[in-house]
Amino acid sequence: xxxxxxxxxxxxxxxxxxxxxxxxxxxxxxxxxxxxxxxxxxxxxxxxxxxxxxxxxxxxxxxxxxxxxxxxxxxxxxxxxxxxxxxxxxxxxxxxxxxxxxxxxxxxxxxxxxxxxxxxxxxxxxxxxxxxxxxxxxxxxxxxxxxxxxxxxxxxxxxxxxxxxxxxxxxxxxxxxxxxxxxxxxxxxxxxxxxxxxxxxxxxxxxxxxxxxxxxxxxxxxxxxxxxxxxxxxxxxxxxxxxxxxxxxxxxxxxxxxxxxxxxxxxxxxxxxxxxxxxxx
Amino acid sequence: xxxxxxxxxxxxxxxxxxxxxxxxxxxxxxxxxxxxxxxxxxxxxxxxxxxxxxxxxxxxxxxxxxxxxxxxxxxxxxxxxxxxxxxxxxxxxxxxxxxxxxxxxxxxxxxxxxxxxxxxxxxxxxxxxxxxxxxxxxxxxxxxxxxxxxxxxxxxxxxxxxxxxxxxxxxxxxxxxxxxxxxxx
Numbered sequence: 001x002x003x004x005x006x007x008x009x010x011x012x013x014x015x016x017x018x019x020x021x022x023x024x025x026x027x028x029x030x031x032x033x034x035x036x037x038x039x040x041x042x043x044x045x046x047x048x049x050x051x052x053x054x055x056x057x058x059x060x061x062x063x064x065x066x067x068x069x070x071x072x073x074x075x076x077x078x079x080x081x082x083x084x085x086x087x088x089x090x091x092x093x094x095x096x097x098x099x100x101x102x103x104x105x106x107x108x109x110x111x112x113x114x115x116x117x118x119x120x121x122x123x124x125x126x127x128x129x130x131x132x133x134x135x136x137x138x139x140x141x142x143x144x145x146x147x148x149x150x151x152x153x154x155x156x157x158x159x160x161x162x163x164x165x166x167x168x169x170x171x172x173x174x175x176x177x178x179x180x181x182x183x184x185x186x187x188x189x190x191x192x193x194x195x196x197x198x199x200x201x202x203x204x205x206x207x208x209x210x211x212x213x214x215x216x217x218x219x220x221x222x223x224x225x226x227x228x229x230x231x232x233x234x235x236x237x238x239x240x241x242x243x244x245x246x247x248x249x250x251x252x253x254x255x256x257x258x259x260x261x262x263x264x265x266x267x268x269x270x271x272x273x274x275x276x277x278x279x280x281x
Numbered sequence: 282x283x284x285x286x287x288x289x290x291x292x293x294x295x296x297x298x299x300x301x302x303x304x305x306x307x308x309x310x311x312x313x314x315x316x317x318x319x320x321x322x323x324x325x326x327x328x329x330x331x332x333x334x335x336x337x338x339x340x341x342x343x344x345x346x347x348x349x350x351x352x353x354x355x356x357x358x359x360x361x362x363x364x365x366x367x368x369x370x371x372x373x374x375x376x377x378x379x380x381x382x383x384x385x386x387x388x389x390x391x392x393x394x395x396x397x398x399x400x401x402x403x404x405x406x407x408x409x410x411x412x413x414x415x416x417x418x419x420x421x422x423x424x425x426x427x428x429x430x431x432x433x434x435x436x437x438x439x440x441x442x443x444x445x446x447x448x449x450x451x452x453x454x455x456x457x458x459x460x461x462x463x464x465x466x
Binding site: 041043047050053054057058061062063064065066067068069105106107109120122149152173181182183184231234235237238240241242243245271272273 | 346347351357409412416431465466
């Protein structure tokens, strides 16, 4: 049994919140640069150039890549041989979010209640926390701030097994057309296929955590990712929806076993700033 | 790429009518910020027969909820938010003389019709380019609704703020025109 103090978790989460919001990862930066080379629209090229420059300013001046510093989505893998002391896990995580968003000058975008009052909680808490218990004596924390320009354009549909791939293809195209310029293209698309309704949504979000230059290890799904990317880039939506070839930088798919009667599909759209940072304690 | 047009606020009707969908602009002067909650309050105030905190005649509203400024900064990262969320309120503000909006994304047919009626222009700024845009904002002052935090109604002083005309005063839409050139589906 290994002991980890709750304060360590708080400190780690606070740092992840800041790092994820200030630093655009290399895979995305490279994709923006190569996208700029292949984009045919001059305006699209200029926008991709602005996004690369923006990431440099954010990094050099230590400020958020985007003003929407998101709701903090956290995936934690907790080793079953870990004992957390000095406080509850959820409180430790939320204290870290509050500290990171306050000390890092990140925007607080969370309201306490969604329908009637919508009062800002003032410190961006609570986080959306997903935990899983795994083997070992370590804790892995991934923090992915999710902006809502793109989250609002995400979709989920329960297909019939007979609908199959053609229906999913159409669903993807419809989702991207409908999203248009709202999610700040070029987008990154996370698709979750299988499981149950909520499982499909969760794995769609997890798909966004995978580096965009890394394909699904299962060859059929890797091929589908490539096919879907080409499909999305035929919509003409282009950078910022102003027209062009580079609508998406990548399509990442995750799948999960499902019921004989079902084919759930969740599409989680992300903007170019597909932010995430991780640490292992 | 064509040369950007320099625009100085306030934006009079005659000047607005010269702008065409697809034009690149650099905006200098005063612009206002308001998003969801501030719009809701303004429209409620008008319905109650009250005056708005600002006279919007010939003014431009930027849909943004900026990140907090660090010491020494005028404003934190400040890119555009999705304009469609303001559609329910925008025609009412166009009635008040509002001349332009800056945001990202599509507008409803009702907004486009009201824009045509009043000779107003809709600009898009690059979503996500929030750190870059913040550099063109020299001053940030809250005017009203301070309790709304990042959603408060505020006044910005900008220099060469980069944007593009996506819907002009005659209702021409550059999103549609731009995308159709590259569509293969």
